[in-house]
Amino acid sequence: MSRSTRWVRRLGALTATATLLCWGAVAVAQVPPTITHQGRLYDADDNPIDDTLEVTFAIYDAANATVPLWTEVHDVTFEEGYFSVPLGALGPFEDTFDGETRYLGIAVGADPEMTPRALIGSVPYALVASDAIGEIHPLSVSIEGAGLVIDEDGQWVGDPSGLEGPQGPAGAQGPAGAQGPAGAQGPAGAQGNAGPAGAAGPQGSPGAAGAQGPQGNVGPTGPQGSQGVAGPAGSQGPAGSAGAQGPSGVVATATASGSNTVTTALAYFGPTVSVTVAAGQSVHVTANGSFGSSIAIASASGLSMYICRSQGGALTTGGGGIFGLTNLTNQRNVFGLSHVFLALTAGTYTFGQCGSSSSVWNNNEWGYVTAIVSTQ
Numbered sequence: 001m002s003r004s005t006r007w008v009r010r011l012g013a014l015t016a017t018a019t020l021l022c023w024g025a026v027a028v029a030q031v032p033p034t035i036t037h038q039g040r041l042y043d044a045d046d047n048p049i050d051d052t053l054e055v056t057f058a059i060y061d062a063a064n065a066t067v068p069l070w071t072e073v074h075d076v077t078f079e080e081g082y083f084s085v086p087l088g089a090l091g092p093f094e095d096t097f098d099g100e101t102r103y104l105g106i107a108v109g110a111d112p113e114m115t116p117r118a119l120i121g122s123v124p125y126a127l128v129a130s131d132a133i134g135e136i137h138p139l140s141v142s143i144e145g146a147g148l149v150i151d152e153d154g155q156w157v158g159d160p161s162g163l164e165g166p167q168g169p170a171g172a173q174g175p176a177g178a179q180g181p182a183g184a185q186g187p188a189g190a191q192g193n194a195g196p197a198g199a200a201g202p203q204g205s206p207g208a209a210g211a212q213g214p215q216g217n218v219g220p221t222g223p224q225g226s227q228g229v230a231g232p233a234g235s236q237g238p239a240g241s242a243g244a245q246g247p248s249g250v251v252a253t254a255t256a257s258g259s260n261t262v263t264t265a266l267a268y269f270g271p272t273v274s275v276t277v278a279a280g281q282s283v284h285v286t287a288n289g290s291f292g293s294s295i296a297i298a299s300a301s302g303l304s305m306y307i308c309r310s311q312g313g314a315l316t317t318g319g320g321g322i323f324g325l326t327n328l329t330n331q332r333n334v335f336g337l338s339h340v341f342l343a344l345t346a347g348t349y350t351f352g353q354c355g356s357s358s359s360v361w362n363n364n365e366w367g368y369v370t371a372i373v374s375t376q
Contacts, residue, residue: 053076279344287352290333
């Protein structure tokens with residue numbers, strides 16, 4: 001396990017505690033745009049760290065969410081293990097906090113994010129943030145959908161109807177006044193309805209209808225043709241012979257993991273797997289590993305690697321290999337390749353990632369190898 005991975009796991013345990021102590025800020029006039037996050041970092045031997053590391057902070061809406069609501073990367077300086085980071089200094093939180101539960105994720109360098117993520121809690125004064133208690137000192141007051149209601153001079157500028165009291169009850173009816181003079185004669189009324197219609201005169205006699213002509217005769221129907229006789233069914237042909245059985249595909253798999261070591265002579269780098277094959281079967285092998293150097297030179301170089309097999313003796317390389325691989329000091333890269341060994345003779349074989357280098361590769365991590373045996 002690499003040193004940086006141990007740092008991340010140690011940091012994860014302390015971050016949950018630091019979150020409860022430091023999450024939040026007290027607002028007086030204007031809410032600060034950042035949140036101070038503090039903690040302490042130790043190495044695998046419980047020694048506090050003195051270094052500057054790249055740390056990624058992310059906020060999620062669920063403990064197992066894959067896409068963060070907010071993320072920010074800081075170059076954090078650790079002194080005796082202690083650190084303090086102003087979250088939100090590089091990217092504003094905007095709508096990250098809406099009252100729903102949030103989780104803080106932390107990752108150091110290229111290592112995976114720590115698990116489990118820390119639940120983001122409230123500081124004591126934030127527990128009453130949804131209801132003001134005591135005096136408030138706003139610069140002005142606005143309401144969503146209504147706009148500004150109190151300006152910076154303390155004057156009400158909202159809807160004035162809200163300031164009017166309810167309408168009072170109706171007063172008692174006063175005494176009737178003296179009768180006024182008669183008004184002028186009104187205009188003539190509308191014309192009355194028309195009188196009923198007179199009786200209808202006698203109806204004339206209808207004329208006589210003409211006689212209908214005779215209908216013509218229908219011609220005779222012709223005879224229907226007879227249906228032909230169906231021919232006999234043909235005999236069934238013989239069944240064809242059964243085809244050959246297809247291949248059965250994958251018959252066995254094996255996988256392993258372990259640390260890597262690079263030597264000057266051709267050898268397995270790290271983990272290997274052994275499988276037993278029948279005559280004519282093939283083995284598909286994939287392998288990869290993390291390699292690097294901490295020696296203070298320009299870079300590690302001259303690394304050659306292959307997929308190898310062996311049967312109790314010397315290694316046999318598969319494929320053309322990869323040559324002249326390099327890496328900068330105090331960095332690691334993952335190198336991997338694959339190869340299919342076809343039509344092997346029956347027996348038990350060992351497979352793995354192998355190679356050599358005349359340079360110093362001493363900052364290596366784990367490697368992984370998988371072998372799949374098939375009849376193809």
